[in-house]
Amino acid sequence: MKKALFTTLAMVIVTASLAACSGNGGSTETAKPSNNAGTSTNAPAVEEVIDPFAKFEQATEVSIGRGIDPNYKYDGNDIAEDNVYTRWLKDKYNIVVKHAWEAAQGDDYQQKVSLAISSNDIPDAMVVNETQLRQMVKAGQLADLKEVYDKYASPELKAVYDSNPGLLDGVTFDGKLYALPETTLPSAPMTWIRKDWLDKLGLEEPKSLQDLGNIAKAFIDNKMGGDNTIGIVGTQQGGSLSSNFLASTDHWYNFSPLFFANDAYPGIWVKDKDGNAVYGSTTEETKNALSMMRDWYASGILDKELGIRKSTAEVVASGQTGIFFGPWWAAYNIGDSMANDPNANWRPYAAPLNDAGQFNSNQATGSSYIVVSKNAKHPEAVIKMTSLHKWTKDEEYKTLTNGKEMTSQEVPLFLILGAGDQLEYAVDALRKVLTGEMKLDDVDDINYSWAYEMAGHVQAIKKEPFDNYDIQYFDQKADPGFFSHIYAHLNGGSTFVDADINWTRSIATAQTKTMESRWTNLKKLEDETFLKIIMGSVELSAFDEFVSKWKSQGGDKITEEVDALK
Amino acid sequence: MIPRSFAKHFYIMLIPGLLWLIFFNLYPMYGVVAAFKEYNPGLGLWRSPWIGLENFKYMFELDDSKIIFRNTVVIAFSKMIGNLIVPLVFALMLNEVKNRLFTRTVQTIVYLPHFLSWVIVGGMMLDIFAYNGPVNSLLSAMGVEPILFLANANAFPALIVGSDIWKEFGFNAIIFFAALTSINPEMYEAAAIDGASQWQRLIKITIPSIMPVAALLATLSLGNILNAGFDQVFTMYNPSVYSTGDIIDTWVYRAGLIDFQHGLATAVGLLKSVVGLVLITVSYTLAYRFANYRIF
Structure with a gap:
C-alpha cells in the first residue's frame, strides 16, 4: 500500500507540474519561420x-x-x-x-x-x-x-x-x-591507475591480469592509500558488475575488464564456436572470470564492499584506492581526487590483456x-x-x-553530436596543434567544431613535454574553463584512440518478445548468483546451477529468438 | 449520548482523512485492471488488450514469487512485533524515572529519527555497518573478523527490522506515554498505602491499564502485514541479499518501472492486496473474539 501511495504521489506531482506548464x-x-534567407537552391x-x-x-x-x-x-x-x-x-x-x-x-x-x-x-x-x-x-x-x-x-x-x-x-x-x-x-573500459603510486613503488604499467593483481597487492601492502587501502574498486550499491546489452556504454565503475580479459562477455549475446547465439553470462569463460574474481576477492585485491559500497566515487576522491575501471571520459570525473591530492596522477591503460595479448571490449550499441x-x-x-x-x-x-563552454547543465536536451570519428580527430588535432605540425586554422571547424574550440585553448594548458600526459605537465590554472576537456581528451582520449581493441558486438541490442516477460527474473538470478560467487557466500558450482535454471526459466527460448536475429 | 450538533465537529474532522483515503487509496484502485491486460501506456488503461489470467499464471510459475512473499511476511511481521514491544517496554521504563527534565529530553531525542527519510537513515546504516565502519571496528577490537553485514543474507532481515525499530520506537512510544498519563494516580496512591511494591504496581496497575491501547495498536498494525517498507529496503539492499531481502514492493518496482512489465507487476501487487485483505479480516475477528475490540 505504501508503494502504491508512493507511486501515486509521484504521478500526482508529475501531473501537477505538467498542468502548470501547459x-x-x-x-x-x-x-512560422521567416523565409527571408534566400539561398539560391533551385527548389x-x-x-x-x-x-x-x-x-x-x-x-x-x-x-x-x-x-x-x-x-x-x-x-x-x-x-x-x-x-x-x-x-x-x-x-x-x-x-x-x-x-x-x-x-x-x-x-x-x-x-x-x-x-x-x-x-x-x-x-x-x-x-x-x-x-x-x-x-x-x-x-x-x-x-x-x-x-x-x-x-x-x-x-x-x-x-x-x-x-x-x-x-x-x-x-x-x-x-x-x-x-x-x-x-x-566509442567507449571501452580501461584500467585507471594512480601513476604516482606506481612510480613511487618502482612498478611497471600492467599488461596481464597477473600484473594488475600484483600492482593492487603492492598498493595494499605498502598502504599507499592509508591503513584501509582498497586494491581495486568497482561496482557500488545499485550498480551492475559489468555492462550489458541494454546498457552497453555502462563501463564506469564496474568490473567489465576483468571479464573481457578472460574472453568472457557477460550480459551480451555472442556467437559460440559453431556460430550459434549464446548468452555471454552462461559461458565457460564467464565461469573462469568469476572464479578468478572470487580468488581476488578472497585475497583482498577486490573491494571487500563491492556491490554494497555506498559510493565508489567517494573512495576514488579520498585517495583510498589507486585502481578503478572506466572509459576514457572518466578523466572528467577525477577532479575531486586531484583537488584532495595535487599529486594524484591518474592514467588510463589499455589493460588487462587476455592470454593471447589482445585487449578486448564489448561494443557500445545504444x-x-x-x-x-x-x-x-x-x-x-x-x-x-x-x-x-x-x-x-x-x-x-x-x-x-564569456567563452565558457556550455555543458549539459545549461543546454536543455543536451546530446553529443559529431562526425563518427570525432574523438580520433580531436585527439589528433590537439596533438598536432601542440607540436606545431598543424595550425589552428587548419583544424576543420565546420565538421569538427568541438575539436576546433579545444585546439584554440590547448597551448595555454598543456606544458612540455607534449607527449607526456602526466598531471604535472598540465597547467590547471591557466584556462580553468577548458582544462577538464583538454585533460580528458589528451590523458584519457589519447590512450583509447591509440589502443588496439578487439571489439565484440552483441547480436541482440533490444529485448525480444520472451525477454519482455522473463527478463526481470533472469536478470535477478544472474545478479544474485554472480555477486554471491565473487563474495564467496556460495560455491563456484552455483554457476552451473544458475546456467541450468537460466535455461529452463526462459533462457533457452530467448536464445532461440536471438539466434534468429543474427 | 453526544448531542447531534456537537457530533458535527467529528464529521468535519473526519474529512481530511477521508479525502486522503479516496485520492490515494480508492482512486488508484481502478489500476488493478492492468493485471488482466497487456498494458500499453499509449493506448491507456481501458483500451489496452485483455489477456485474462496470463500474468497470474506466469507469476505462479516463478520461483521468485514464493521467495518475495516469504521475505515480505517475515520482515513485516518481525517489524510489527518489534514495533509493539520495544516502544511499550521503553515507555514503561521511562515512566518509572521521576526526573521530568530527563524524561522529556530522552523522549525528544529518541523520536527524532522518525522524521528522517529512509534515504538518509539507509545511508547512515550503510556507513555504520560498512566493512571499515564503527561496528566492525568494535568487533575487531574484540578480536572478531570483520563481517559484511549488508552482503550477508542471514543478517540482512535483522538489520532491516532492527534499523526500522531504532528509527520508529521513540515515535511509537508517544501513544503509550499518553496512555500512561491517563491512568488515575489514585490507584497508585491506594496501592502504595496497601503496601504494594514498585514492581507490583507496575504489574497490577500500569500494564493492565494500557493493555487495551496495546491491543488496539496491534490490530491496527495488522493492516501493514505485507508492507515491509519499500524505501528502506530499496536504499539498503543489493543482489547478494535478494534471497532474504527482496520484497514484493522492490520486485514490483524492478519489473514495472525498470523492465516495463506493467501487467505482471500489477498482478503481483494485486495478490499482495488480496492476501492483505484476508489477513486483516482474520485478525480483526480474532481481536474481537479475544480482546473484545471492535472498530465498527
Whole structure:
C-alpha cells in the first residue's frame, strides 16, 4: 500500500507540474519561420525555403523533462531553467524552454522518465535511453520527426548523421523517424591507475591480469592509500558488475575488464564456436572470470564492499584506492581526487590483456535519444534546438557566455553530436596543434567544431613535454574553463584512440518478445548468483546451477529468438 | 449520548482523512485492471488488450514469487512485533524515572529519527555497518573478523527490522506515554498505602491499564502485514541479499518501472492486496473474539 501511495504521489506531482506548464502556453498558433534567407537552391517554387537558424516569430514553448547535476555550480543566479544559454535561446530564437519536471541525473532521472512513460504523461521532449525509446515507440507516444527533420535540420546536423551510417535507420520504425540519436562516442573500459603510486613503488604499467593483481597487492601492502587501502574498486550499491546489452556504454565503475580479459562477455549475446547465439553470462569463460574474481576477492585485491559500497566515487576522491575501471571520459570525473591530492596522477591503460595479448571490449550499441511527444505542438523547435546547440556560435554568443563552454547543465536536451570519428580527430588535432605540425586554422571547424574550440585553448594548458600526459605537465590554472576537456581528451582520449581493441558486438541490442516477460527474473538470478560467487557466500558450482535454471526459466527460448536475429 | 450538533465537529474532522483515503487509496484502485491486460501506456488503461489470467499464471510459475512473499511476511511481521514491544517496554521504563527534565529530553531525542527519510537513515546504516565502519571496528577490537553485514543474507532481515525499530520506537512510544498519563494516580496512591511494591504496581496497575491501547495498536498494525517498507529496503539492499531481502514492493518496482512489465507487476501487487485483505479480516475477528475490540 505504501508503494502504491508512493507511486501515486509521484504521478500526482508529475501531473501537477505538467498542468502548470501547459497552462501558460499562450502561443497556440504555429510559429512560422521567416523565409527571408534566400539561398539560391533551385527548389520547386511551391516548397518554402526554410532557414534552420531563423528566429521564430512568436514565443515558442517547449516543455521538457530535465536531468540535473545537484552539485553543479551555475554562474550568478542562473538555474537550469533560466541561464545564459536558455536566455540566448529565448532572446535570439524565441524558443522558451519550460521544465515539466527535474530530477537528479542518473537513476533518479531514468526513474522519472519511466514513470512518465508508464503514466502516458510525457513532456514535449526529453532525452531517453534505448529501452525507454522502444517502449515509447511500442506505446505510440512519439511524433514522427521525418518531415520536420527534413525541413528544419541544419545542413551541419544532417551531415553529422550522414557521417554516422545506420544511426538514423536504428531509430526509424515502419518508415517513421522517432528520435534523434546521440552519435555515441566509442567507449571501452580501461584500467585507471594512480601513476604516482606506481612510480613511487618502482612498478611497471600492467599488461596481464597477473600484473594488475600484483600492482593492487603492492598498493595494499605498502598502504599507499592509508591503513584501509582498497586494491581495486568497482561496482557500488545499485550498480551492475559489468555492462550489458541494454546498457552497453555502462563501463564506469564496474568490473567489465576483468571479464573481457578472460574472453568472457557477460550480459551480451555472442556467437559460440559453431556460430550459434549464446548468452555471454552462461559461458565457460564467464565461469573462469568469476572464479578468478572470487580468488581476488578472497585475497583482498577486490573491494571487500563491492556491490554494497555506498559510493565508489567517494573512495576514488579520498585517495583510498589507486585502481578503478572506466572509459576514457572518466578523466572528467577525477577532479575531486586531484583537488584532495595535487599529486594524484591518474592514467588510463589499455589493460588487462587476455592470454593471447589482445585487449578486448564489448561494443557500445545504444546511448541517448531525444524524443518528441506526438502531442507536442512544435516538434520543429526541438529540431532547431538540436541544430543550435552545436552550430551558429557567433561573436554575440561568445560574449554572452564569456567563452565558457556550455555543458549539459545549461543546454536543455543536451546530446553529443559529431562526425563518427570525432574523438580520433580531436585527439589528433590537439596533438598536432601542440607540436606545431598543424595550425589552428587548419583544424576543420565546420565538421569538427568541438575539436576546433579545444585546439584554440590547448597551448595555454598543456606544458612540455607534449607527449607526456602526466598531471604535472598540465597547467590547471591557466584556462580553468577548458582544462577538464583538454585533460580528458589528451590523458584519457589519447590512450583509447591509440589502443588496439578487439571489439565484440552483441547480436541482440533490444529485448525480444520472451525477454519482455522473463527478463526481470533472469536478470535477478544472474545478479544474485554472480555477486554471491565473487563474495564467496556460495560455491563456484552455483554457476552451473544458475546456467541450468537460466535455461529452463526462459533462457533457452530467448536464445532461440536471438539466434534468429543474427 | 453526544448531542447531534456537537457530533458535527467529528464529521468535519473526519474529512481530511477521508479525502486522503479516496485520492490515494480508492482512486488508484481502478489500476488493478492492468493485471488482466497487456498494458500499453499509449493506448491507456481501458483500451489496452485483455489477456485474462496470463500474468497470474506466469507469476505462479516463478520461483521468485514464493521467495518475495516469504521475505515480505517475515520482515513485516518481525517489524510489527518489534514495533509493539520495544516502544511499550521503553515507555514503561521511562515512566518509572521521576526526573521530568530527563524524561522529556530522552523522549525528544529518541523520536527524532522518525522524521528522517529512509534515504538518509539507509545511508547512515550503510556507513555504520560498512566493512571499515564503527561496528566492525568494535568487533575487531574484540578480536572478531570483520563481517559484511549488508552482503550477508542471514543478517540482512535483522538489520532491516532492527534499523526500522531504532528509527520508529521513540515515535511509537508517544501513544503509550499518553496512555500512561491517563491512568488515575489514585490507584497508585491506594496501592502504595496497601503496601504494594514498585514492581507490583507496575504489574497490577500500569500494564493492565494500557493493555487495551496495546491491543488496539496491534490490530491496527495488522493492516501493514505485507508492507515491509519499500524505501528502506530499496536504499539498503543489493543482489547478494535478494534471497532474504527482496520484497514484493522492490520486485514490483524492478519489473514495472525498470523492465516495463506493467501487467505482471500489477498482478503481483494485486495478490499482495488480496492476501492483505484476508489477513486483516482474520485478525480483526480474532481481536474481537479475544480482546473484545471492535472498530465498527
